[in-house]
Amino acid sequence: MRIRAFRGLRPAKKLAENVSSPPYDVVSDEEVRAIIRENPLSMMRVLRAEGDLEEGIHPFSDKVYEKAVENFHEMQAAGHLIHESERSLYLYQLDTGSHRQRGVAALCHLEDYESGLIKLHENTHKDKEDDRTRLTSDLSANPGPVFLTYRDDKNIDSLVDEIVETSPLFDFLDEKGIRHKLWKIPEGNRLIEAFGRTECFYVADGHHRTASAARVGRERRAANPMHTGEEDYNWFLSVLFPASQLQILAYNRVVTDLNGLQPGEFLEKVRTTLPVNEDASPSPKNPGKVSMYLEGGWHSLELSPDPENGPVERLDISVLQEKVLGPLLGIENQKISERVEFVGGIKGPEELQRRVDSGRGAVAFSLYPVSVEQLLEIADTGNNMPPKSTWFEPKLRSGLFIHTFEPKGASAK
Numbered sequence: 001m002r003i004r005a006f007r008g009l010r011p012a013k014k015l016a017e018n019v020s021s022p023p024y025d026v027v028s029d030e031e032v033r034a035i036i037r038e039n040p041l042s043m044m045r046v047l048r049a050e051g052d053l054e055e056g057i058h059p060f061s062d063k064v065y066e067k068a069v070e071n072f073h074e075m076q077a078a079g080h081l082i083h084e085s086e087r088s089l090y091l092y093q094l095d096t097g098s099h100r101q102r103g104v105a106a107l108c109h110l111e112d113y114e115s116g117l118i119k120l121h122e123n124t125h126k127d128k129e130d131d132r133t134r135l136t137s138d139l140s141a142n143p144g145p146v147f148l149t150y151r152d153d154k155n156i157d158s159l160v161d162e163i164v165e166t167s168p169l170f171d172f173l174d175e176k177g178i179r180h181k182l183w184k185i186p187e188g189n190r191l192i193e194a195f196g197r198t199e200c201f202y203v204a205d206g207h208h209r210t211a212s213a214a215r216v217g218r219e220r221r222a223a224n225p226m227h228t229g230e231e232d233y234n235w236f237l238s239v240l241f242p243a244s245q246l247q248i249l250a251y252n253r254v255v256t257d258l259n260g261l262q263p264g265e266f267l268e269k270v271r272t273t274l275p276v277n278e279d280a281s282p283s284p285k286n287p288g289k290v291s292m293y294l295e296g297g298w299h300s301l302e303l304s305p306d307p308e309n310g311p312v313e314r315l316d317i318s319v320l321q322e323k324v325l326g327p328l329l330g331i332e333n334q335k336i337s338e339r340v341e342f343v344g345g346i347k348g349p350e351e352l353q354r355r356v357d358s359g360r361g362a363v364a365f366s367l368y369p370v371s372v373e374q375l376l377e378i379a380d381t382g383n384n385m386p387p388k389s390t391w392f393e394p395k396l397r398s399g400l401f402i403h404t405f406e407p408k409g410a411s412a413k
Contacts, residue, residue, distance in 0.1 A: 001117065001150075001198045003106040004235050005087035005188050009141070009402040015041060015080055016170040020180070020397040023144055024048050025128075025208075026344070029059075041080055043399030045071040046143055047135075060131050065138045072139055081402070089188030090401050091163045092239050095179040096394045101245035102160055104191055105145060105182075105401050107235035108201065110217040113210060118148070118201045119379040122387070124211050125335075132212035140407045142213060142237035144398035146206035151376070152242040156194045170400065178394045182401070195240070202379050204246060205392045210236065223408040232405035239396055243372050249345030249391040250283075250369045252352055253317075254361035256339045259330040263295045266328065266363070273323050275302035282349035284368045290320055291349065291366040293356050298349075298366075311377045316367055317386050329363075335387040342388040345369065 011019035018039055024047035027035065032051035035044045045052050049068035050059045057063065075081045090105035112118050136142060163183050170182040185191065203210055213236035220233040258266045270276055270292070280291050280300035290301045303319040312318055325331040325340075334340050341361065343351055352364035370390050378385055 001195050001201055002109045002112060003089075003104070003192055003195045003238075003240070004109070005089050005185075005192070006107050006232065006235070006237075006403050007087055008084045008090065008105075009076070009081050009404050010084065010400060011170075012079060012082055013169065016180075016182075016400060017172040017174070019043055019075070019080055020174075020399040021047065023395055023398055026395060041075070043075075043143065046075070046139070047398055060127070060134075065134055068135060069138050072141070072143075081399075083404075084184075086186055089185040089191055090169075091160060091183040091185060092396070092400070093164070093168075093179075093181040093183075094394045094396070095181075096177070099247050099394075101241050101247070101394075102164070103147075103239040103241035103245075104156075104160070104185075104188075104195075105237070105239045106188070106191075106195075107232070107403060108146075108148065108238045110214050110234055110236060112201070113214050113236075116382075118203060118210070120203050120207060120210075121375055121379045121383070121385050122203075122207045122389075123384050124208050128208045129211050129215070132208050133215045136212050137216045137219065140233075140405055142209070142403040142405075144206075144209060144237075145396055145401070146209045146213070146236065146238045147204045147392060147396055148201045148206075148238045148240050149204045149243045149246055149372075150195075150198050150201050150240055152244050153194065153198060155197075156191065157242065159191055159194060174397065176394075180397055180400070201238075201240065202243075202376060204241070204375070205390070205396075213237075220406070220408060224406075232403070235403070235405075237401070237403035243376065246372050247393055248369045248372060248375070249393050250367040251317075251388045251391045252343045252345060252349070252367055253325075253334075253365045254341040254343060254352060254355050255325070255329055255331065255363050255365075256341070256361055258362045259328065261328075263362075267294060267299070269328050270299075270301065270324060273328070276300065277302070282353070283366055287316060287368045287371075289368060290316060293349070293353055293364040293366070294362075296357070310383070311374060311381060312383045312385065315370065315374065315385065315389065317389055320365060320367075321386065324365075344391040344393075346391060346393050 018041040021043040032048045036051045093102045168181045277300040280298040292299045305314040355361040
């Protein structure tokens with residue numbers, strides 16, 4: 001696989017904690033405004049600039065993108081973001097509790113994405129892809145990285161082990177107590193060579209960012225009569241983690257109503273479809289089980305997926321859709337249904353219970369996390385998971401390193 005070093009745009013050393021922000025797509029409108037209000041240096045002013053404007057503004061309006069560009073330039077002019085003088089790779093380490101993961105921040109080539117060497121496991125939503133495409137194009141930058149993974153490689157591991165023995169560029173705790181450390185790797189030729197022996201990469205998190213980067217690259221090629229193929233717009237910002245270090249949490253569901261049924265009626269219909277056990281654990285202990293919260297109690301549903309089915313059909317959420325969500329609750333397509341709320345596993349089953357008890361939802365489903373091997377198998381076979389199947393934790397910060405590239409019509413630097 002091809003990776004490339006880049007002249008990173010990064011925070012001044014003492015400002016990394018303030019400038020970096022959560023990813024754009026894991027925070028609500030209210031949380032965006034709170035982040036910007038409490039920390040005016042936050043990269044969120046670029047990622048979600050609507051939080052810096054009047055309430056009620058449409059997030060995809062021209063004014064929002066114009067404000068994002070204005071804020072981006074302002075952060076550079078004020079010295080909050082500075083350009084490196086040389087091309088580098090970075091090593092990015094995240095620690096949360098007993099979990100640690102280390103990834104190499106680098107550029108990946110758009111052609112490898114287009115040819116399928118960078119494999120996917122999700123479809124994208126057009127409106128979200130259009131939004132990130134517009135922002136990326138207007139900034140001429142990838143403001144947040146794509147989270148990629150690869151099958152473990154001992155040679156890469158040994159090179160990473162050498163780097164962490166040196167002093168990091170950044171080392172701080174974020175608002176959730178996650179520790180972020182970053183090392184600069186000038187040129188990074190040994191890692192570039194080592195990744196050159198890797199057969200493929202997988203998009204773990206960031207399908208919309210990847211798709212939008214590819215669209216912008218194609219647009220820049222078409223708009224540049226002097227295109228050579230060496231331009232930085234042919235590449236997009238990624239962090240590459242070994243698959244064994246990924247931590248996937250469940251992505252749970254809350255359904256707002258019972259499709260016209262009373263709770264007792266719904267429970268009896270579930271019993272005729274699947275084995276149900278009472279007084280269940282709020283979090284299933286094994287795959288093939290789902291914990292359902294209904295009328296103040298937890299029930300365990302035995303899914304028993306057919307081992308002869310394909311990798312997508314064997315997923316717990318696929319069986320739940322086939323047996324319960326579709327035929328009993330009338331939810332034919334979770335992706336577009338307004339009756340389903342998706343709740344990241346980081347919030348725990350307590351959040352599911354809270355939503356049902358408050359009347360916001362009628363029933364909740366707590367799922368067992370998808371495994372890394374399931375994700376890789378689905379991507380290898382060219383299939384897509386159902387929407388919102390994986391919640392990766394910890395989340396990568398945006399703004400610790402930014403990839404900038406040539407504006408329309410510019411040739412390679």
